[in-house]
Amino acid sequence: MAYSKELIDHYEKPRNVGSLDKDSEKVGTGLVGAPACGDVMKLQIKVDDKGIIEDAKFKTFGCGSAIASSSLITEWVKGKNINEANQIKNTEIAKHLALPPVKIHCSVLAEDAIKAAVNDYKKKNRINE
Amino acid sequence: MKVSNNIYLDYQATTPLDPRVLEKMIPYFNDRFGNPHSRNHSYGWEAEEATEIAREHVAKIINASPKEIVFTSGATESNNLAIKGIADFYGDKKNHIITCVTEHKCVLESCRFLNENENFEVTYLPVRQDGLIDLDALQKSIKQNTLLISIMGVHNEIGVIQPLKEIGNLCRKNNIFFHTDCAQAIGKIKLDVDEMNIDAMSISGHKIYGPKGVGALYVRRKPRVRIKAMMSGGGQERGMRSGTLSPALCVGLGEACRICNDEMDEENKRLIYLKNRFYEGITSKCKDVYLNGSSEFRIPGNLNISFAYVEGESLMMGIKDLAVSSGSACTSASLEPSYVLRALGVEEELAHTSLRIGIGRFTTEKEIDKSVNDIVKEVNRLRSLSPLWEMAQEGIDISKIEWAEH
Numbered sequence: 001m002a003y004s005k006e007l008i009d010h011y012e013k014p015r016n017v018g019s020l021d022k023d024s025e026k027v028g029t030g031l032v033g034a035p036a037c038g039d040v041m042k043l044q045i046k047v048d049d050k051g052i053i054e055d056a057k058f059k060t061f062g063c064g065s066a067i068a069s070s071s072l073i074t075e076w077v078k079g080k081n082i083n084e085a086n087q088i089k090n091t092e093i094a095k096h097l098a099l100p101p102v103k104i105h106c107s108v109l110a111e112d113a114i115k116a117a118v119n120d121y122k123k124k125n126r127i128n129e
Numbered sequence: 130m131k132v133s134n135n136i137y138l139d140y141q142a143t144t145p146l147d148p149r150v151l152e153k154m155i156p157y158f159n160d161r162f163g164n165p166h167s168r169n170h171s172y173g174w175e176a177e178e179a180t181e182i183a184r185e186h187v188a189k190i191i192n193a194s195p196k197e198i199v200f201t202s203g204a205t206e207s208n209n210l211a212i213k214g215i216a217d218f219y220g221d222k223k224n225h226i227i228t229c230v231t232e233h234k235c236v237l238e239s240c241r242f243l244n245e246n247e248n249f250e251v252t253y254l255p256v257r258q259d260g261l262i263d264l265d266a267l268q269k270s271i272k273q274n275t276l277l278i279s280i281m282g283v284h285n286e287i288g289v290i291q292p293l294k295e296i297g298n299l300c301r302k303n304n305i306f307f308h309t310d311c312a313q314a315i316g317k318i319k320l321d322v323d324e325m326n327i328d329a330m331s332i333s334g335h336k337i338y339g340p341k342g343v344g345a346l347y348v349r350r351k352p353r354v355r356i357k358a359m360m361s362g363g364g365q366e367r368g369m370r371s372g373t374l375s376p377a378l379c380v381g382l383g384e385a386c387r388i389c390n391d392e393m394d395e396e397n398k399r400l401i402y403l404k405n406r407f408y409e410g411i412t413s414k415c416k417d418v419y420l421n422g423s424s425e426f427r428i429p430g431n432l433n434i435s436f437a438y439v440e441g442e443s444l445m446m447g448i449k450d451l452a453v454s455s456g457s458a459c460t461s462a463s464l465e466p467s468y469v470l471r472a473l474g475v476e477e478e479l480a481h482t483s484l485r486i487g488i489g490r491f492t493t494e495k496e497i498d499k500s501v502n503d504i505v506k507e508v509n510r511l512r513s514l515s516p517l518w519e520m521a522q523e524g525i526d527i528s529k530i531e532w533a534e535h
Contacts (some may be wrong), residue, residue, distance in 0.1 A: 003446075011446060017514055034532030035478035035517060038440055038466065042516035067514060074499040111223040 003064065010068035015075050018057040020044040021071050025037050028082075028121025030113040039066045039106065043113035045077060045085070051096035053077050053085055058113075065103035069110040082118045135452045140430055140487030141313060142454060143287050146381070147338035153384045154226045154340065165374050166365060171250045177463035178378040178380050183383025187345050190390040191311075191330060192321040196350060199366040200379050203344035204312035205235040207331035208279075210237040210346055211308045214356030215277050215329065218251060219306075223276035228470045229262055231286075235309055236279055237532050243338065250274075259423035260289040268299060277306045282314030282330075286469045286485060287422030288431025290318055297326030300349075306354060312336050316389030317397070317428040322347060328354045332386075336377065338490055339385030343378035346370075356382035396490060403488050403497050408432060409503035415508050415522075418488070421475055421483060432486040433470075433535070435479040438518035439511040444484060447507035454485045478517075519531065 003011075019042075020027045026046050033040040039062030046055040056074040060067045062112075072093055077085040093107035122128075137145070157179060165180045167173025201207045209321050216226065220243075228240050230253045243249035262280060271278075277299050280291050293309060300307035307326060312333035314320060322330060330347040332341050348369065360372025389396075393524040412418055417437040436444060441455035447454045466480035475483075484504075484530050488497070512518040517527055 011443070014514060019501055019519065031516065032533065035481070035527060036476070036532070037479035038478075040516055040532075042519075056324075059519055061438060061515045062440050063516045066440075067443055096265040 003100075006072075007065060007068045007097040007099070010071040010097070010101050011064040014058075014067055014071040016057050016071065016078075017056075017059065019059065020046050020055065020057050025124055026121075028117040028119070028124065029121060030116030030118075032112045032116055033062070033066075033109050035061065038062060039109060041066065041109055041113040041119045043070060043074065043110075045082070045114075045117045049080055052083050053080055053082060062106065062109075063103070065097070065106040066098055066109060068097050069099070070113065071105045072096060073110045073114055077114055082121065085114055086118050090115060107128060132457060136450055136498075136500055138238060138451055138486050138492070138500060139486065140492075141288070141336045143341065143464075144338045144485065144489055145156070145370070145491060146340060147385065148377050149388060150339055150381050150384045154377045154381045157375075157380055161376065161462070163289045163376070165376050165379075166363070173370065179376045180374050180379040183379040183381075185392070186383035186387040187332065187492075189314060189345075190320065190386045191327075191332075191347060192323055193347050194503075195346050196367075197322075198368045199346045199348060200374055200382070201344045201346055201370055202319065202342055203335070204331045204333035205344075207346040208233065208235045208308075208310050209239050210356065210359055211329040211331060211348075212236065212277065212279055213243065213359060214369070215306055215308070215354065216243050217357035218355045220247060220249065220277055223274045224248055224276045225250045225252070225272050225275045226279065227252045227254060227267065227270050227275060228279045229256060231256050231260065231282075231284060232279065233285060233310055233312075233470045236281070240279070256472055260284060260287050260421075260469075260473050261423060262291060262296075264292065264295055264299070267296065270302050271299070271305065275305050277308060278401065279308040281310040281312075281319055282320065283311070283428050284422070284469070285313050286467060287433045287473070288313075289333060289422045290314070290426045290428065292426075293320075295326065299329070300488055301326040307316060313428070315386070316393055317430065319393075322349065329356075332382075334382040334385060337385045337389050340378050342380040343442065344383045345382065360416055361533045362424035397429055400488055400492075403494065404429045404432060405411065405494055406448045406494065406495050407441045407486065407488065407501060410436075410498070411504060414505045417477065421470055422475060428446075429506055430488045434486065435475065435483045436508050437479060437482055438521060439482050439508050441482055441484060444482075444504075444507055447511065448500075448503045453487075455483060486503070 058070040060070045090107040090111040145202040162177035163172030188195040249456045304329045308329040316337045316501040332345040334343040421433040470480040
């Protein structure tokens with residue numbers, strides 16, 4: 001299987017790897033996937049008073065496509081409002097990385113991860129939809 | 130000519146052709162092009178003589194008679210021919226087959242075919258955690274109508290060696306045919322069809338430094354094992370396998386067997402050294418590494434290792450100078466992790482993290498050392514990316530988390 005240059009770049013030089021303080025009020029954490037399925041993504045966002053994502057970090061257990069998808073989405077959400085970040089679609093990720101059909105679920109997982117992180121942040125700060 | 134800088138560590142998938150084998154084969158692509166079944170001229174005689182010498186080499190490595198060797202296109206055909214051929218010949222008398230859940234797909238699929246289309250009952254024996262069958266369980270699964278037991282010699286994914294002699298004994302005592310897929314066993318362990326009471330054995334060329342597209346089936350003559358041919362034709366190979374033989378391919382298989390027979394002991398010593406160097410290199414630098422399958426009953430050329438918290442395909446992407454294979458789902462179209470590792474009771478998350486390392490005749494010490502370095506480096510990098518590794522370091526029990534399966 002030949003992967004795109006973008007995908008390999010994100011796999012080899014993943015952006016925003018790491019962890020944020022999950023107990024902080026400003027941090028939302030999304031943990032999605034399952035080890036038994038072969039991929040787990042942890043995506044964290046740090047949100048400022050205006051609802052803008054000022055930092056994002058991830059860690060991923062999964063194939064190269066899963067690592068690249070999560071790396072890419074951390075880049076995309078930075079500077080975005082949490083509601084904008086929630087609108088990111090997996091198809092945009094899949095397109096950008098030119099994911100082969102069997103790897104589309106990796107982009108779905110990245111979308112789920114950001115949604116879960118935003119959700120966690122909103123819950124912590126009692127923000128209703 | 131080397132096509133890439135890859136270090137080849139996938140000897141269970143296939144092996145490079147030994148240059149000595151190629152040299153023997155070439156004349157049969159050129160001047161000696163005769164049809165070995167032509168009886169009327171020297172072209173035919175010459176080709177026939179070559180195939181018969183090859184047949185002797187194949188027979189010798191398993192202590193059989195050349196008359197008991199049928200050339201085929203490879204182990205898949207041999208397995209089909211043995212299982213379906215015996216079933217079709219004797220099926221009206223007995224219709225139960227015993228095989229094992231970790232057998233090669235061509236064995237499992239042949240059995241499934243007989244079950245679905247020809248009223249055969251099939252027992253799929255489980256394996257123990259070390260990948261070996263339980264002989265008591267095998268004995269208990271034998272019935273009045275058991276016709277055939279098919280258990281492989283050496284496993285293609287995990288390299289474990291099944292107790293062929295004990296299985297053969299059990300078969301002989303109970304008047305059951307014993308077929309064994311020895312594609313991965315030839316040239317790695319000593320095989321003796323008489324001592325092991327084997328009635329049919331499948332052999333492959335390209336797993337033993339011979340050419341692809343050729344294999345053999347051993348079929349016992351005394352007491353005689355009858356097989357119904359699958360292809361109609363000129364009745365070559367004692368009526369069991371019609372079609373003109375390829376002298377070049379037969380010569381290749383024969384020469385590959387001859388070399389294995391002559392050099393097996395020396396080769397195994399070298400492979401044990403390389404395997405130990407590899408395994409100790411990895412385990413001394415990486416923790417949470419698990420060997421899948423028995424370490425004792427195992428060929429030296431195979432290691433199947435799970436690197437916990439690191440997914441197999443991403444690891445393979447990282448070690449791009451190494452040609453290895455993985456039990457991870459992500460390398461297959463099915464998205465299911467290896468059925469073999471699952472059968473051993475390896476948890477799904479660990480099955481996703483496995484690599485199969487195949488070491489062979491042309492592997493060098495330098496390649497082993499570079500491979501160890503590359504793998505350790507990449508495992509460490511990917512673990513630093515892995516949320517599971519992070520949790521494990523924090524003392525969180527991953528199995529206690531409620532994951533949303535997707």
